[in-house]
Amino acid sequence: MTDTDSQTTRTELDAIIEALHRDKRKRVRKLLRGMHPGKVASLLEALDGAERLALWQHIDDDREEQVLKHLTPLLGVQLRREPDTSDLTDEDEEGEGATTQIARVRDALEAGKFKRVGKAFRQMHPAKAAGLLEALPPAERSTVWEMLDAERAGKILVHLHDEVRARLALEMDEDELVAAARKLDLDDLVDLIQALPSDSGRQLLQAMDVRKRQQLLSMLSYPEDSAGGLMNTDHISVRADVRVGSVLRYLRLLEDLPDHTDKVMVVDRKNRYQGVLRLSRLVTSAPELAVSEVMDSDFQPLDVMLPSHDVARRFEDLDILSAAVVDEDGLLLGRITVDDVMDLIREDSERTMMNMAGLDDEADMFAPVLTSSRRRAVWLGINLVTAFLAAWVIGLFQGTLEQLVALAVLMPIVASMGGIAGSQTLTLVVRGMALGQVEGGNARLLLGKEIGIACLNGVLWALVVAALAVAWFGSWQLGAVIAAAILLNLLCAAVSGLLIPLLLRRVGVDPALAGSVILTTVTDVVGFLAFLGLATLFLL
């Protein structure tokens, strides 16, 4: 080793040791990657035990062997002793006392066992790895993320929720991100671009080759929640006038078909959609038959502008695995596969649930506190307005309350029973509307039924509450007033529970989102008004 060589090693060593001490893992990995394996080996030998092991954690797996060649056999054996990753990749056995998978991964990171964690994430199925990443707090998430190569990162990105996906994608260097993106299916790539801030998305788009960019641009031109936004362009199409035997020979040339190919599309000379040929039909047909004889020409293609909600409905109702997407002239553009529809259904139901609690778009449990606070504050603010409305109603009756403080004690009961009964009706109606089963044609009937239920339950609970109120405050009049108020509020809740979603839909607002706030406002106001108003009339 010459003196200058030793000199550079010395400087690099210092830089690496410093980065290692300051926990700049990314820098350590970058420095190591730029060094000759022999140098890395001599660096490892120069370090003491703990530091050596810490540094070893940052050597890329594919360079391990090269570095090991330069090490003394003893040291090699010592470093190579890689603990197995099974406890990290294993699902939990649901044992009460046992540590959970998330806890085990976090412990391993804490202990600096980066190689082990990285290996575990590479062995897991990408969907599982994505779930686990989302369960980690941001700092640990980034640590793991740095250890994954581009191909694996791409596969995991597909399975992440939009918010986390964008955040992790932005943590990657541009060339890493491009490398990861190149491995993605087009529809997943479109999702990724849409999840990114627009300038990062544009950069990514520019980095693709011309043909792919053209395809991406045409896919990006459709709304995200339409058939065009869901489709992929990896379909296989054949002509109707060829024979089954030729199709089989053609497919054999392809060697492997795109994932989820259950049918090939049949088109005419101008690429206009003619029908589909199911693989299950293809393999059971005689080779000499023409495609036109065995194809399924009744199978309806999806219009490229069909809203994704209707796409999902169609897949569910018709139990289909994939469907062709065509433009208004009937030209075949792509296909949608059931796996994407399944994701859509799951995301939709997740979003509805979150929206109902005023958690708009909060897909990342560990989003920064400030971001989350700001998002949630909106909903709290809306609620405050409605709460003050209810308070204002109560304020109208201050004189009554001063004379009869029992009213203040009992009034939340009236409001709360109305709220529960109303939300039962509301939920039933919102679900019915989502299924297309509630509309003008049967709304009146449903109203009749809901009023019937409100009467029965209203009388029942009015009597119960009245009995309890009489027992508590010893006033028959108070009992009568609260009974009347509860019955009134339950009736009003039934009517509002039905009308509010119908009205909201008419003005184009999602009833699942705004319905329950408005409903609670109504039941609070009516509850307080009925109870305190009746009390003012009859009890003073």
Add this chain to the structure above:
Amino acid sequence: MTDTDSQTTRTELDAIIEALHRDKRKRVRKLLRGMHPGKVASLLEALDGAERLALWQHIDDDREEQVLKHLTPLLGVQLRREPDTSDLTDEDEEGEGATTQIARVRDALEAGKFKRVGKAFRQMHPAKAAGLLEALPPAERSTVWEMLDAERAGKILVHLHDEVRARLALEMDEDELVAAARKLDLDDLVDLIQALPSDSGRQLLQAMDVRKRQQLLSMLSYPEDSAGGLMNTDHISVRADVRVGSVLRYLRLLEDLPDHTDKVMVVDRKNRYQGVLRLSRLVTSAPELAVSEVMDSDFQPLDVMLPSHDVARRFEDLDILSAAVVDEDGLLLGRITVDDVMDLIREDSERTMMNMAGLDDEADMFAPVLTSSRRRAVWLGINLVTAFLAAWVIGLFQGTLEQLVALAVLMPIVASMGGIAGSQTLTLVVRGMALGQVEGGNARLLLGKEIGIACLNGVLWALVVAALAVAWFGSWQLGAVIAAAILLNLLCAAVSGLLIPLLLRRVGVDPALAGSVILTTVTDVVGFLAFLGLATLFLL
């Protein structure tokens, strides 16, 4: 025509006319079915215009031609003039003024145009027909149901929600039901039997032939929400040592494959699962290769006892279209297809939403009022207990309220803000738990984050509410007390929103179901206690 003949016709005529007048449509259809077409024709001729048309509506479609042969041509043309059904089968054009599909079907029924409605329901896709049936009130639903033949009824039954399915199945005669059931796939038949009351289910089971009954019994022996309860037994299996060409020849002999066959199962001589052979691989492989060379032996089968929740997760994560189901010895029992998994996901999310509103199992919008009332009363009763708990807390401070009635006006605001903030945390945690992303390993971190958010939003809204309270009641002390109470309640809401679902899961209760009631109880109690307690200490 002899005199006795004319006699019987007369009696039958009377019976039919009477049934027609009394709107006993089922009886009319039955009587007509038992008569010779010639007699039906003479009966039609004997009636006057309106009654003739009404009777014509009840003649089965497949007997129309026979009856028409016996009629005078003029009358035949008149009756045959069947209005087209397109306005009934068409989806809505979402036009505001236009009548909806449901309304149009109900109008047609009202006008006695049974033939038209029946035809429309036969032309629609079964899933669409099922949705439309569910949107009709029970009486009209039964009217339509009577007009459908067994095969069609069977197809529609599959797409109905459990409750409606059982009700309509029980309306059928036993032999009709058996005929409909014979047309069903085994897994759908299992669902039907499980939806029926146990003795009707048993009868249906007894009516199947021995082989089918055996299969059904073995499928029924698995829990409804396990892989065994979801599977079908229509898979195709081949041996690993045969050649691709032989498999293709074998499949061609079958002529058509079961729906949703994207792969055939590979088994050994003892029917033990070895792997899968994808059709997409089959059609791209050279005929002389052995199945063992092209099969996918890594593809994990599902254990027959795997909970359906995990089955759905596996399908979603791995994007699979169908998977083999095996018993503990690895014997191939059946397969699960993605269409059933999609239904499962949808039902799950529907159930969660309904459960959260205390609508346990209320799948039928038009269930009898008494049934619905009873079901919903349970939830109202539970809510009443928690409301009285809150009232009791307020009751503790009657003295304070008497002196300062402004407290009664403002106290719902404190409780309500806590409830909203708590349900935001709760929803986030429940969703995280469903994804397997919240557990002991990161709960503490999440708690830290939620407390952070509660502090920020708590301070913000405490200041806003305090300012409004001061402006309203002109008391700085009151403002300070309400600010402190809101901050306290929001902090408490964050902690409860996280801990309640974790505790509920530990004791084995579904957090989505019980979580929000318990949470609201906590935030109400804490809200009232903090506000009125602080007021008692500092304002009196």
